[in-house]
Amino acid sequence: MSERFQFTVLKTDGEARVGEIRTRRGTIPTPAFMPVGSAGTVKAMTPDQLAAAGTDILLTNTYHLMLRPGAERIARLGGLHGFMRWQRPILTDSGGFQVMSLAKLRKITDLGVTFQSHIDGATHVLTPERAVEIQCLLGSDIHMQLDECIALPASRKELEGAVARSLAWAVRAKRALHVELEKGTARQATALFGIVQGGIDPELRARSAEALTAMDLPGYAVGGLAVGEPRDITLETFRLTARRLPADKPRYLMGVGTPIDLIESVARGADLFDCVMPTRSGRHGQAFTWAGKVNLRNARHAEDSGPLDPNGRCPAARDYSRAYLHHLVKAEEYLGAILLSWANVAFYQELMLAMRTAIAEGRFATWAAATKAKLVPSER
């Protein structure tokens, strides 16, 4: 395994592309979906179940881990991979998004952001440099720059400010990682991704994308989307942004999404995703299947002896009846959350695999149309 982070596009089909990210902890076939392990665990799943579901890379949250158990503690314990028993690649977000959405009394300046922990109210400071330092302490494979993520709708002036600040922070993050590399506290293979901001304003998105591209970072994320704006706008903004990013670098669409969102985004050139949807929905009794979303609370499943997916590879989807899953969900049993989280992550990974195969075989558009038609009849 090379010590260097490397991305290769193997084939394109329209704007969709299939490729691979090589890291020193393994190769990630793209497009790839990252389950979210906020606090160093993907909720209600064991690492073995995650791997069995076909997961090649996880995302964990810098914000959650810096507050509890603390980045220095994880470093003393040997790093995040050993701590959570996940030896494949990990991407860590920068903490910026959670500071905006979870922390109390936050104050943002050009220097960084000061906030109070949602757990115990203690005051913390996150700067672009500290975000890199934390990610080095965790030992993740892909780092995200600290960015300013603002809620939509926002004024042009607010958006411009967030774009400018995020760019300045990207420069500081790159410099900070360089310092860590010089000190020997980061590995050569560590990849820092920049984050494009700019809301749904094409001109601002272009400005942000071009400035980041000039920095020649190993990968680029598109942030600040899927935060409440209409889906068409999300997708169109992503498409325009992706076209401004270099073709030979991975494009990560943050926080997306439903199975259909993933298909639409891959069609527009996305390579990497993260979303809490499969696990959160699983904890709320909802399953993703090739025939659409299934709400297992629904009484129609009470005597259904069939599984979620008789042809699936995942034991949770293949081996347990809908009647049993319905019972577990109604009785609020742990096993309901366990099995549905597992089945949903496995479904998401099967979906990514199917997309990669369709792109590799040059039939992505046909596959996408047929699959979207099957996925539509979903149940509330």
Place this chain on the structure above:
Amino acid sequence: MSERFQFTVLKTDGEARVGEIRTRRGTIPTPAFMPVGSAGTVKAMTPDQLAAAGTDILLTNTYHLMLRPGAERIARLGGLHGFMRWQRPILTDSGGFQVMSLAKLRKITDLGVTFQSHIDGATHVLTPERAVEIQCLLGSDIHMQLDECIALPASRKELEGAVARSLAWAVRAKRALHVELEKGTARQATALFGIVQGGIDPELRARSAEALTAMDLPGYAVGGLAVGEPRDITLETFRLTARRLPADKPRYLMGVGTPIDLIESVARGADLFDCVMPTRSGRHGQAFTWAGKVNLRNARHAEDSGPLDPNGRCPAARDYSRAYLHHLVKAEEYLGAILLSWANVAFYQELMLAMRTAIAEGRFATWAAATKAKLVPSER
């Protein structure tokens, strides 16, 4: 595999005995511990984890399952084993204990007990006959008679009444199972266990045990103990009761207990146990180990990179650091409950195996003394 329920004592060592219960769904080496799967699932564990932990038989609760999803529904779905994906033996309790402890507005007469569901307030009736019918619908391998279990301390008159009523109900349960067998709605291999009552009164316990013994049932439980009385009294009452029961039938001490309780009870002739302790404690951040109980909430584990048991067979006990378990418990993550329940059930099964081995090798007393000494230094 024989179609008949069969118990064999293979060796005795003092009053302790090692043996096996043969059922059509597999052999249960005794002394055996049954994890509790109240609502058709052992909380926070998959069936695969239960089996990997060394579990040969489960207990499920008639009370919970009759209320939700309902015994007739489980029968229509093909029975409890398929429903919960557990193909090894299952013992079902009769529902009596839960009616007393969980149900609202219960009213007991000689006929049976009328109560309101703790889930939706609906009125239900449980008679000795209905308890057998439900257990036949579930398709469990060992049935428990409906009994009257009263809280201690109780007056002599109350205890006498409960003994008399429980005996009358045992006779009706035996007759009811005979009727089900005649109808073909129960399998020949189904074993009905009687339950000895009598509080901590030796004379009443003897009367109850002797009357049940005269019924020549396939096994006998000792109920109404470990309900708040001092441990010495529990053990002495069990010992006296066990001596009144036939040596060639299994003796099941209901609802017990801690690891040391299990050792002390096996020393007094117990063959079968059930208890929520390993799983409930696991959900509350406590682990059972060969060095005593460990409270993972305790800050002393925060940077302990060692596992619960480096020599254990269970991945949950062997492969994850105490620091990670501490973090999961503090963060109230599902995975904390999952791993600790698994580790605890595995520990209980390792304890049973160690007892069986010590008895088979004629060194139970020595083993018990050494093991109890190791288990004592427990942590709150």
